[in-house]
Amino acid sequence: MIEETSPQNIDRRIQMAVEAFRFLKNTTIHERAEFMNAVADQIEALGEELLTAAHSETSLPLARLTGEKARTTGQWRSYAKAVAAGIYTEARIDLPQPEKQKGDIRKYNVGIGPVVIFGASNFPFAFSTAGGDTASAIGAGCPVIIKAHPAHPQTSQIMADAIATVVSAFGWPEGIFSHITGTSYEIGAYLTQHPDIRAIAFTGSFNGGKALFDIASRRENPVPVFAEMGSINPVFAFQQLLETKAETLAKEYSTSLTLGVGQFCTNPGVLIALRGKPLDRFINTLKDEIQKIAPANMLHKGIFENFEKNKNIALKQPDVEIIASGHTEAEGIVGNASVIKTNAETFLNNPVLSEEVFGPFGIVVVCETEEELMEIARQLKGQLTITIAATNEDVRDNSTLINVLKDKCGRLLFNGMPTGVEVVYGMQHGGPFPSTTDSRFTSVGPDAVKRFVRPISFQNWPDEFLPKELKNENPLQINRMVDGTMNSESLKLQTT
Amino acid sequence: MIEETSPQNIDRRIQMAVEAFRFLKNTTIHERAEFMNAVADQIEALGEELLTAAHSETSLPLARLTGEKARTTGQWRSYAKAVAAGIYTEARIDLPQPEKQKGDIRKYNVGIGPVVIFGASNFPFAFSTAGGDTASAIGAGCPVIIKAHPAHPQTSQIMADAIATVVSAFGWPEGIFSHITGTSYEIGAYLTQHPDIRAIAFTGSFNGGKALFDIASRRENPVPVFAEMGSINPVFAFQQLLETKAETLAKEYSTSLTLGVGQFCTNPGVLIALRGKPLDRFINTLKDEIQKIAPANMLHKGIFENFEKNKNIALKQPDVEIIASGHTEAEGIVGNASVIKTNAETFLNNPVLSEEVFGPFGIVVVCETEEELMEIARQLKGQLTITIAATNEDVRDNSTLINVLKDKCGRLLFNGMPTGVEVVYGMQHGGPFPSTTDSRFTSVGPDAVKRFVRPISFQNWPDEFLPKELKNENPLQINRMVDGTMNSESLKLQTT
Numbered sequence: 001m002i003e004e005t006s007p008q009n010i011d012r013r014i015q016m017a018v019e020a021f022r023f024l025k026n027t028t029i030h031e032r033a034e035f036m037n038a039v040a041d042q043i044e045a046l047g048e049e050l051l052t053a054a055h056s057e058t059s060l061p062l063a064r065l066t067g068e069k070a071r072t073t074g075q076w077r078s079y080a081k082a083v084a085a086g087i088y089t090e091a092r093i094d095l096p097q098p099e100k101q102k103g104d105i106r107k108y109n110v111g112i113g114p115v116v117i118f119g120a121s122n123f124p125f126a127f128s129t130a131g132g133d134t135a136s137a138i139g140a141g142c143p144v145i146i147k148a149h150p151a152h153p154q155t156s157q158i159m160a161d162a163i164a165t166v167v168s169a170f171g172w173p174e175g176i177f178s179h180i181t182g183t184s185y186e187i188g189a190y191l192t193q194h195p196d197i198r199a200i201a202f203t204g205s206f207n208g209g210k211a212l213f214d215i216a217s218r219r220e221n222p223v224p225v226f227a228e229m230g231s232i233n234p235v236f237a238f239q240q241l242l243e244t245k246a247e248t249l250a251k252e253y254s255t256s257l258t259l260g261v262g263q264f265c266t267n268p269g270v271l272i273a274l275r276g277k278p279l280d281r282f283i284n285t286l287k288d289e290i291q292k293i294a295p296a297n298m299l300h301k302g303i304f305e306n307f308e309k310n311k312n313i314a315l316k317q318p319d320v321e322i323i324a325s326g327h328t329e330a331e332g333i334v335g336n337a338s339v340i341k342t343n344a345e346t347f348l349n350n351p352v353l354s355e356e357v358f359g360p361f362g363i364v365v366v367c368e369t370e371e372e373l374m375e376i377a378r379q380l381k382g383q384l385t386i387t388i389a390a391t392n393e394d395v396r397d398n399s400t401l402i403n404v405l406k407d408k409c410g411r412l413l414f415n416g417m418p419t420g421v422e423v424v425y426g427m428q429h430g431g432p433f434p435s436t437t438d439s440r441f442t443s444v445g446p447d448a449v450k451r452f453v454r455p456i457s458f459q460n461w462p463d464e465f466l467p468k469e470l471k472n473e474n475p476l477q478i479n480r481m482v483d484g485t486m487n488s489e490s491l492k493l494q495t496t
Numbered sequence: 497m498i499e500e501t502s503p504q505n506i507d508r509r510i511q512m513a514v515e516a517f518r519f520l521k522n523t524t525i526h527e528r529a530e531f532m533n534a535v536a537d538q539i540e541a542l543g544e545e546l547l548t549a550a551h552s553e554t555s556l557p558l559a560r561l562t563g564e565k566a567r568t569t570g571q572w573r574s575y576a577k578a579v580a581a582g583i584y585t586e587a588r589i590d591l592p593q594p595e596k597q598k599g600d601i602r603k604y605n606v607g608i609g610p611v612v613i614f615g616a617s618n619f620p621f622a623f624s625t626a627g628g629d630t631a632s633a634i635g636a637g638c639p640v641i642i643k644a645h646p647a648h649p650q651t652s653q654i655m656a657d658a659i660a661t662v663v664s665a666f667g668w669p670e671g672i673f674s675h676i677t678g679t680s681y682e683i684g685a686y687l688t689q690h691p692d693i694r695a696i697a698f699t700g701s702f703n704g705g706k707a708l709f710d711i712a713s714r715r716e717n718p719v720p721v722f723a724e725m726g727s728i729n730p731v732f733a734f735q736q737l738l739e740t741k742a743e744t745l746a747k748e749y750s751t752s753l754t755l756g757v758g759q760f761c762t763n764p765g766v767l768i769a770l771r772g773k774p775l776d777r778f779i780n781t782l783k784d785e786i787q788k789i790a791p792a793n794m795l796h797k798g799i800f801e802n803f804e805k806n807k808n809i810a811l812k813q814p815d816v817e818i819i820a821s822g823h824t825e826a827e828g829i830v831g832n833a834s835v836i837k838t839n840a841e842t843f844l845n846n847p848v849l850s851e852e853v854f855g856p857f858g859i860v861v862v863c864e865t866e867e868e869l870m871e872i873a874r875q876l877k878g879q880l881t882i883t884i885a886a887t888n889e890d891v892r893d894n895s896t897l898i899n900v901l902k903d904k905c906g907r908l909l910f911n912g913m914p915t916g917v918e919v920v921y922g923m924q925h926g927g928p929f930p931s932t933t934d935s936r937f938t939s940v941g942p943d944a945v946k947r948f949v950r951p952i953s954f955q956n957w958p959d960e961f962l963p964k965e966l967k968n969e970n971p972l973q974i975n976r977m978v979d980g981t982m983n984s985e986s987l988k989l990q991t992t
Contacts, residue, residue, distance in 0.1 A: 021903075022899060022900075025902075026899075081980075082980075092920075092921040092922040092943075093922060094918070094920035094921055094922040094923075102912075102916060102918065103912065103918060105918055105920055105922035105923055106922050107921070107922040107923070107924050110902070112935070112936070113903070213713075213718065214713075217709075217713035217714075217718070218713075221878075221928075221929045221930070222709065222713070222929060222933065223929075224934070224936070382717075392958055392960065392961075395958075395961055403518060403522075404518075406521075406606070406952060407517075407609070409952070410950075410951070410952060410953065411952070411953040411954075411955060412952065412953070412954055412955070412957075413955040413956060414954070414955065414956045414957040414958065414961070415956060416598075416599065416955065416956050420598060422590070422598065422599060422601055424588075424590035424601055425588040425590055425603070425977055425980060426588040426589060426590040426601035426602050426603045426953055427590075427601055427603070427953055428603050428951045428952060428953035430951075432717075432950075433717045433718060433719075434717070437718065438720070439608070439950045440608070440720070440949070440950045440951070442951065447588075447951075453936070454906075454928075454935045454936045455906070455924045455926075455936070455938065455943075456902060456905070456906060456907070456908065456924060457906065457907040457908070457922055457923055457924035458907075458908055458910070459907060459908070459909040459910065459912065460909060460910045460911060460912050461908075461910040462888055462891075462910065464888065465888075465891055465910070479982070481921055484577075484578075484921060486975070486982075
């Protein structure tokens, strides 16, 4: 039974977060990085209890959870390193130039304020209570109020306790991190509407993310919402590649489509190609591969039921045909993989087929002409990823099409598959609407910190009162842009 | 008579912008910088015609317009320099590390797409048709659709022609820049609702900016709105400073409050201080200074009428008292300066007195206690600027109060006055709501370019197909983060 945090307790926690913000925004980047590394250590030290709880609550295999735990501590550590390097401080100093400029103007980024984060169900560690959103908000200097995902309450509590332990060990205000539980829609709306909350982060369904976006943008003081709402992550498979590698591609596609029972936001839900013998070979191999997939439980009953419902809606559309399906004898909440086939005209004219079906479900769209390929590209909504399965020659032959596709995604792959989102600076996990609510930011990689900062300028302040980041001496030894040039030097000025 | 661009013509221009975007996003940073410098040259070469038109349309003195013209070309040139340096490209390259990471992942920023910009009335050059928003959008690689401000149509047309001349001279698609004219509310709403528009920039009133924000966030595909909606830019004057410099501060405040007939978004509309003899001295000097101000015409009849209306609303509130006013014999659309006085309790409880009165109008709020000062700070809405008129000792004595004020503004000044927004990297022109709709961005300084870019990642692409910004060779010689370290080197890799 999940306890519903009362509005009074939520108000109290948010008030504590407001007060903790006054503390946290005045910590240095090194202090926050030290805190983040300590959280990583604390999570790393969590033993069997964490893995057992997560396994029992999510059905995810222990091997996967062990990997996800390492990813989670890796996120805290790599974001800490980026924060300590001052990358998100973006210090700018413009010194007085009597002939051109009147003032001494210095700018740096501070935390935007208390942030509400909604944990995701499909990554109980990496995108949930102690996930990348929490790490990036704290790295930015923002207290976090977590709305725990109700599908893994015990896991969430263990992670929340780990963070609280570090807060306490550091002697930092308790309000830096709060753990709110509940299952109602109202509790999420209440958090999002609260005037002292300055930003929202969410990973989940389109309906959930869009509802939060609407609430936040209709507040008296609107605030940004970073909702990662998934997508169908199209794969465009081109002729030469199919001719030489239809079978390899089918194997890769099948593996990616069914990885983690298809429960990834980068799951490649649609593959688009020209009709022909190579595509037939692809489909034949895909059929065999899908049948080999061992059945497995989905994350929870709600996800399983939605998967079944949405899959069956897709299957009942006119002019679609099942080309591959997994073990039909499976029972319980087993996500049974299916792939259907349709033609471009049907795909273009039936919006149902462009909806994400969260789980191991794919559509192969068979085009008659290159114009149909282009029309699909043109009509495509915003996506987290698009994959180009192609030879170099294919790319040269389809440059106009690929140029169109660049406007539709956050990450463009050349071969390979989109599942497996690397936690690196180069990662963009966030695409044009409706895949996310704000394509200008990523929720994976250290750059995720950027979402939660805003700049403040100081004009003509005596050195003594400037934040460390902007002092002449540069005590934090960070890179700063001084009169347009990057350096990490001390300024040799007479201090006032 | 201002021609109303028809919806058909708007649609056609937006379609041209969509096509031009495919061209513009593939130009290099150096090509765009060259274009921007050419626009600066073209504007610089505009002669008497421009100044005469602007003077007759805005009543702004020729000296001010001459300065604003120089500022405008300076904006194009300094933003061009920043664009050419690749600052907003933010290239990140993560090379494959077989043990840790599967892919070769590279990210850089591209333009977000066609941008609609609403010209402001109070800066006919620097914040209008060829202003900083236009320069930063084009620098980001985004075609611009200008909605001309109806108060200076001829000026706007001259600037639009100058930009079009450069587009043509470069042989670039005409759709890179469009000039839309009209006076109706509907035309702004139509542009903001258009599904192919990817961002909106606006400088003007709260009602105007908030209406655009609401339209854009309720679109089927919501897009960001950067609305700079002004504020009351409080000055907190502390005891020691008042004791030693009451008269100097009164002169500075009077000059700033009435500069340009008070028609700046950074106009210091309220000054807050503790009751006492020093404040009496400030008020006495202020009275003399305000009376010395030569009367001058406001920008246009609408602004004058709003000024008179809002000033008279403020004057009629209970417990306010006029302490200074300018030449009362003035006629026509002359903005007659006024300063009123009230107590903290009245100011805190009457929201009318926290509304911006656009023009030369100020309120002195007399506090009885330091608690009242703090309560005003706590209740203050988001501001573009806050000014601390203080000695170093005052700052030490009021550090808690000043810490609260840091959360309420984009720029914090130590003495001096907030009018005069320097166009430098260190400038933050944008504060918490309601001063702007997005405190994370500035509309002044080269960093204004950031508003109009989004990142895209390329995973495992052969070097041949990567954008120049991400090629191994680094042909643009920009600073890039390679495996976490900034450098401008070529990558010595075997290209695939």
